[in-house]
Amino acid sequence: MSVGATIVFSLVLLLAIVGGAAVLTWFERRLLGIWQDRYGPNRLGPFGILQVLADMLKLLTKHDWVPPFSDKVVFIFAPTAIVVAMMLGFAVVPFSPELYILDINIGLLFFLGMTSLAVYSVLLGGLASNNKYALLGGLRSAAQMVSYEVFMGLSLMGVVMLTGSFSLRDIVEAQRDGWYCIPQALGLYVFIIAGIAESHRLPFDLPEAEHELTAGFHTEYGGMKFTMFMLGEYCGLILLSCMITTLFFGGWLGPVLPPIVWFCLKTFFFICFFILLRAAIPRPRYDQLMSLGWKVMLPLTLINLVATGAIALWMQGA
Amino acid sequence: MYESFISQLRTIWQVLLHSFTKAETVQYPEEQPYLAPRYRGRIVLTRDPDGDERCVACNLCAVACPPDCIALQQGVREDGRWYPEFFRINFSRCIMCGMCEEACPTNAIQLTPDFEMCEYDRQSMVYEKEHLLIDGPGKYHDYNFYRVSGLKIDGKDKGEALNEAEPVDVKSLLP
Numbered sequence: 001m002s003v004g005a006t007i008v009f010s011l012v013l014l015l016a017i018v019g020g021a022a023v024l025t026w027f028e029r030r031l032l033g034i035w036q037d038r039y040g041p042n043r044l045g046p047f048g049i050l051q052v053l054a055d056m057l058k059l060l061t062k063h064d065w066v067p068p069f070s071d072k073v074v075f076i077f078a079p080t081a082i083v084v085a086m087m088l089g090f091a092v093v094p095f096s097p098e099l100y101i102l103d104i105n106i107g108l109l110f111f112l113g114m115t116s117l118a119v120y121s122v123l124l125g126g127l128a129s130n131n132k133y134a135l136l137g138g139l140r141s142a143a144q145m146v147s148y149e150v151f152m153g154l155s156l157m158g159v160v161m162l163t164g165s166f167s168l169r170d171i172v173e174a175q176r177d178g179w180y181c182i183p184q185a186l187g188l189y190v191f192i193i194a195g196i197a198e199s200h201r202l203p204f205d206l207p208e209a210e211h212e213l214t215a216g217f218h219t220e221y222g223g224m225k226f227t228m229f230m231l232g233e234y235c236g237l238i239l240l241s242c243m244i245t246t247l248f249f250g251g252w253l254g255p256v257l258p259p260i261v262w263f264c265l266k267t268f269f270f271i272c273f274f275i276l277l278r279a280a281i282p283r284p285r286y287d288q289l290m291s292l293g294w295k296v297m298l299p300l301t302l303i304n305l306v307a308t309g310a311i312a313l314w315m316q317g318a
Numbered sequence: 319m320y321e322s323f324i325s326q327l328r329t330i331w332q333v334l335l336h337s338f339t340k341a342e343t344v345q346y347p348e349e350q351p352y353l354a355p356r357y358r359g360r361i362v363l364t365r366d367p368d369g370d371e372r373c374v375a376c377n378l379c380a381v382a383c384p385p386d387c388i389a390l391q392q393g394v395r396e397d398g399r400w401y402p403e404f405f406r407i408n409f410s411r412c413i414m415c416g417m418c419e420e421a422c423p424t425n426a427i428q429l430t431p432d433f434e435m436c437e438y439d440r441q442s443m444v445y446e447k448e449h450l451l452i453d454g455p456g457k458y459h460d461y462n463f464y465r466v467s468g469l470k471i472d473g474k475d476k477g478e479a480l481n482e483a484e485p486v487d488v489k490s491l492l493p
Contacts, residue, residue: 035336038343280333281326296319 010091010101017090021234026052028275035279062223067129070220074128079218079225082121082232086239089114093242094169096252096259107168108160111243112153115198119145121232122200126217137216140206140286144197147293148204151301152194158187158308159247172251181248186304188248190297195244197293199236202278206286241270355457357431358416361407363447364428364456371451372426372463375402379418379427387411388418398471399464405450409435410443424463428456 026041026049033040044050066072092107094100104110119141126138160166162183163174171180181188197204208216215221218229245251245266252259254266284292344351353359366372375392393403418427437443455461464471466480477484 033341035333037336037339038341039345276330276334280330 006101009099013090013101014087017087017235017238018231020238021231022052022056023049024234024237024271025055025230028278031272031275032279035276059223059227064223064225067131067220069130071128071130074124075220076225078121078125078128079221079228079232080121081124082118083228083235085114085117085121086232086235089239090235090242092168093239093246094172094251095263097169099260100169103167103169106166108156108166108171108247111168111239112149112156115152115236115239116145116149118198118232118236119149121229122217125221125229129217129220131220133213133215133219134217137208137213137219140213141200141217144200144204144206144289144293147290148194148197148297151190151293151298152198154298154301154305155187155190155194156247158184158304161305161308161312168246168251172246172253175250175253179248179250179253184248184304184308186300187308188244190301190304191247192244193297195240196274196277197289199233199240201233201237201274203281203283204289205283206289237271237274238267241267241274244270353431353433355431356429357433358414358419358429359433360409360430360435361412361414361418361445361450362428362430362452362456363405363426363450364452364454364458366462366464367455367460368462369453370399370464371401372424372455372461373402373405374400374424374426374463375405376400376423378421378423382417382421384415384417385411385413397473398469400469402447405447407445407450408443409445410440425456425458425461426463430456 029051030040030042030048040048041051042048044054066075089111091101092104092110094103102110122141122145123138126134126136126141129135159171159180162180163171165171165174193204196202200206200208206216208218213219218226221229242263245263249266251266252263254262257265364372373390375390377390377392380386380388380390387408388406389408390405391403393401395401414429414433416429419429422428435443464474464479466482468476468479468482470476
């Protein structure tokens with residue numbers, strides 16, 4: 001694409017993601033409602049979709065309060081960091097053969113780097129709030145994300161080995177003969193779990209854990225700054241679904257329908273799947289989370305890595 | 319480990335099946351829930367079958383009321399009937415416990431299956447006698463206190479009530 005087209009596309013993408021994340025707040029509540037035998041927000045507008053607008057107005061008109069006891073600069077910076085990092089993550093996602101912003105040969109590493117940067121937001125937010133609940137939330141998120149970071153990256157190395165490239169477009173192209181969800185089933189499983197832990201969504205939302213920590217790292221946040229955290233979380237969810245689609249389910253590949261439609265359909269499916277996980281799976285205890293990470297997920301990833309490497313070598317030799 | 323993995327997959331599947339079950343929600347303002355006739359809601363003062371006030375202002379309801387939301391003042395009419403000069407219930411305090419209804423000796427105060435009493439102004443939650451008094455006898459259709467009680471009123475002397483014996487003349491020696 002030309003420079004102009006890229007700029008236009010990135011602006012459209014930005015709007016689409018922010019709008020998508022906003023609609024997702026409503027969509028998630030409706031879906032959770034359906035799975036919990038209730039309706040969810042269904043009053044405002046058709047199917048209650050204007051609830052998004054009402055929530056936005058409410059959050060915009062809220063008092064933008066910075067606690068006097070907080071570390072003010074960091075406190076204000078923290079919520080922006082997660083949104084910026086997640087948005088940057090979208091830069092490397094190939095939506096279709098033509099629609100992408102960046103096609104760099106380290107695309108996958110860029111994505112991993114950006115999701116790791118998002119951890120700082122939660123961490124700094126918790127630390128700068130100068131509040132015991134926020135601090136505990138921040139501590140938990142630090143431990144959780146650092147440990148899940150390890151095999152989130154490792155679980156994708158199987159895909160990289162099979163493709164021989166870090167470029168996401170190459171990875172999609174390499175799946176023409178068959179999606180990686182079958183040879184890399186173990187990697188997919190680990191990546192999904194690590195991804196949820198990374199975006200600290202419900203089965204792994206220990207940094208927030210409203211039953212124990214009021215709201216964890218964003219206890220002191222309100223109004224637009226709180227919105228930024230939420231926006232970042234939902235962007236993270238979309239990004240994660242995009243990456244699963246790209247890495248394991250053939251990205252834009254698919255018969256009949258245009259590539260972008262296939263990509264959106266697959267992404268939408270995974271977003272619904274993550275909401276289903278939220279509806280179904282209870283939050284583990286903190287020590288269970290840690291032991292699951294280090295004692296189960298990490299060995300599984302390493303087995304997957306070694307097996308994939310061995311098979312790839314064997315295939316090359318044959 | 320293996321079992322818990324299967325159990326979680328099973329949980330996800332069962333939650334997914336809930337996509338096809340009907341929501342339990344009652345869409346309240348459009349869809350009214352069934353309220354039993356003896357539901358404890360807004361309090362009313364009823365009249366006896368002849369159309370007179372049942373309340374004799376005995377104050378038992380005010381005494382029984384746990385949050386102390388009932389206030390009244392007794393008066394006596396010229397015909398000998400007792401009545402409340404004013405009767406005031408503060409519904410912003412009322413807990414709809416029904417103790418007043420149980421305490422009432424004349425079935426005057428009754429609770430109704432209506433709870434929609436929202437107001438913007440707190441003062442509007444204070445109901446006076448004119449707001450509380452209804453035209454009918456409520457849940458007890460043919461009970462009339464003055465017809466069964468021994469109290470003397472105009473047109474009904476001592477001993478003339480239903481099932482009432484003639485008054486005993488304690489100053490007479492005759493059996």
